Amino acid sequence: MTVNSTLLQKLPADLAQDRLPRHVAVIMDGNGRWAKQRGLPRIMGHRRGVDALKDILRCCKDWGIQALTAYAFSTENWGRPIEEVDFLMTLFERVLRQELREMMEEDVQIRFVGNLSALPKSLQGEIERSMEQTRENRSIQFTVATNYGGRQEILQACRTIAQKVQDGLLSPEAIDEALFEHHLYTAGISDLDLMIRTSGEMRISNFLLWQVAYAELYVTDTLWPDFDRAELHRALTSYQQRDRRFGKVK
Ligand code: IPE
Ligand code: IPE
Ligand code: MG
Secondary structure (H helix, E strand, O other): OOHHHHHOOOOOOOOOHHHOOOEEEEEOOOHHHHHHHOOOOHHHHHHHHHHHHHHHHHHHHHHOOOEEEEEEEEHHHHHOOHHHHHHHHHHHHHHHHHHHHHHHHOOEEEEEEOOHHHOOHHHHHHHHHHHHHHOOOOOEEEEEEEEEOHHHHHHHHHHHHHHHHHOOOOOHHHOOHHHHHHOOOOOOOOOOOEEEEOOOOOOOOOOOOOHHHHOEEEEOOOOHHHOOHHHHHHHHHHHHOOOOOOOOOO
């Protein structure tokens, strides 16, 4: 923990508790560049990225944010060198095994979203175990998007709904936004309020395509391993200065 993060355990006084985003998503980008800048292999960036995520999760919990969703591995990331993909899968599994006890102590409910059946079997086992054990935890809903693609998420919802229509369980007229959302991976999590992307890229990279519709976007040049409580504070300050009109006039 940095000096900054130790100091910022309570919600900073300049942030309004009643106007905090309920659901924050992070595109944790820039691990590779962080490592390259230091002459280190890319995997070192991923290692440090895990430390940053742990601290941001704790911070969101401390400050009273209800849900945090983190993009850990996209459906497109399989296209990376096999060594990097293998390292990431092993890292996810190890971190999950190591952190489960602490997540229980901190009352964190973890869930994974994405096409989980394509992940290594041993990782799937850890995922199931952690979701099962933390199911009743209520302090924060922590969602990890792994082998996740927004288009793929929408397609699987369409397939399930189409099947229900074909089976005569549902009429096409009954398909509205609420029903559709119920078939997305994020069913049961409050609407996305704030999407943060690190490392300066101005793109969504197939993350939460449906859910991002009216979220506020915040992009910082800071690389993910350097994203700390002070950075989150900045993102929340920016969020609280926004005028969320949802298409209306005041
Ligand atoms: C994000 O960092 C982590 C994952 C995609 C797993 P990157 O690995 O994309 O880092 P850069 O963008 O190459 O710097
Ligand atoms: C997005 O980052 C995916 C994750 C953070 C897991 P990428 O590095 O894969 O995205 P692009 O390639 O810059 O669009
Ligand atoms: Mg990247």
